[in-house]
Amino acid sequence: MIEDRERKTGEELLMILVKAVICLILFYFAVNEPTAVYKEYPRLENFADGLMVFLGPSLVISILRLIVIYWYIKKHKFKSNIKDNFILGINRIVSILNTVFIALALTSFWSINLQELIFSVSIVAAALAVTFKDYIANMINGLIIMFSDRLSLGDHIRIGEHEGKILDITLINMILQNEDSDMVIIPNSLAFSSVIVNQSKQNTKKLSIEFDMALDNGYTPEYLENHLNKIIEKYTDNVMPGGLTVKTISINKDVVVFKVMILLKRYDKIKEREIRRAINTALIRLSAVLKTG
Template identity: 65%
Template sequence: MFTVKERKTRNEFIVILVKAVIYAALVYFRIYKPSLYDESIFIQQLTSGLFIFLGPSLTVSLLRLVIIVWYIKKHRLKSNIKDNFILGIDRIESILNVVFFALAFIVFMGNDPKAFLTSITIVAAAIALTFKDYITNMINGLIIMFSDQLSLGDHIKVGEIEGKILDITLINMILQNEDNDMVIIPNSVVFSSVIVNQSKQNIRKLSVEFHILLHFGYTPEYLENYLKKVVVGYADYLVLDGLSIKTLSINKDEATFKVQVLLNKYDKQKEREIRREIYTAIMKLSQKQNQVGSAEITDPGNRIN
């Protein structure tokens, strides 16, 4: 069963400590300027680039740590938990570090950052236009991360795709479906789609649609009572009187019904067993008749396991 990701807090402190030590060494070089520093243009450019990168990066890392500690204490969470909010903070830190690294590289190459950025403004605009879909995905990803509507571990349905949220990156949302396959959906698709978050409900719904020929003479009441007996062995997993039958449509030859079962807890294995029992029971109904015909069973988005 999926568990919320845990942060490696020890590694975070080690990274901050290493950044602080290197930054202190760079400050020493720039203040006291040892002979090796004055004699080598390469070392001067290297230390200047590292200084440009590590200063802001260290500041952002410390600010991130303060925000996370405040957030954890406010919500009384485990110190090493990693939820949507913390994930969003991490992604923002990554983006800023990329920006700081780009500026540091410009300085290392001996260019003036302001003049360089001004000279590539047109190029930057063209790049932004070319990669607008990626930028849109990144913005949508950050919005999803800071939203309380979707969380890591939630069981959701996006269109015909259903599964648990394993991760949310700046580009994609990663789901694990019922067959344990990893499904990658672009954030822009998630953001613009109708999403059913089943984990936000107190109960989980299991639905099966099927068509059955009218000449069998099965009424909705008969089908409902019949299927209730079929799932009686799973009473511990079902809401009391949680099975119902809905008539979706009727034509001259067949009727379309929908079985809906309300589960009081999520258990993927038991859900598959219940679904299989319902499929089997519906198929057996047609076998009880001496007439020629069969029941056609459909289940959009699912299949017989």
């Protein structure tokens, strides 16, 4: 992972160097303008101007991006291969700015009047803002989430009925990986407006299992707690002391709905799956014992 990061950084520095060399060559020709060549090939001058319009700002933005990310990593004493929301947000903004620079470069290449372009773009932008307001809201909410310290890549969160680890945050969606290793894609606008439980920030994990028992069983919450606490005794390294509780959710005509809540010390998908399986097996056996009797 570190080698991949170093190789990526080397490629970025090489790209900055290439941009700088091309900018210097274009600047030299701009100062010592070869009018004969430009008169013979007028498109060449437009191409050089457009390339300069793109490479100049893009070079400055690339250098500033590396400086800001380097400062941020050193300030927070992160590893060089860290995945962080702030860095992700910086990268997304740089991508947007480069797209804008390309659009401006095309105007220079095709010799489009800048005032006419701005007027036309403003009309088109207004129409696009109305038509694609949901996408624009997603992009804005995505940037807000990226620069927020409430959510980070790798956090285990719950949004409504969805629960999982944050794999990526794009300008449109937040991508989660649930316990079944399925990819869950949630629009940023939904994530931004929903109640989010970030279990990673709590340094604990709550495991809940809802089940029902027939009224004829006669099991009480106290009995179930004592029985299930014996089941999870071998998981004391993963379960908080006194972290298992059983609550009564509802009492219906024939069944009682219970909920087991287990407070884990940390998020561990493998151990969580083992504990869940042990609890489910114990509950199944309780029901089977009564039916046999």
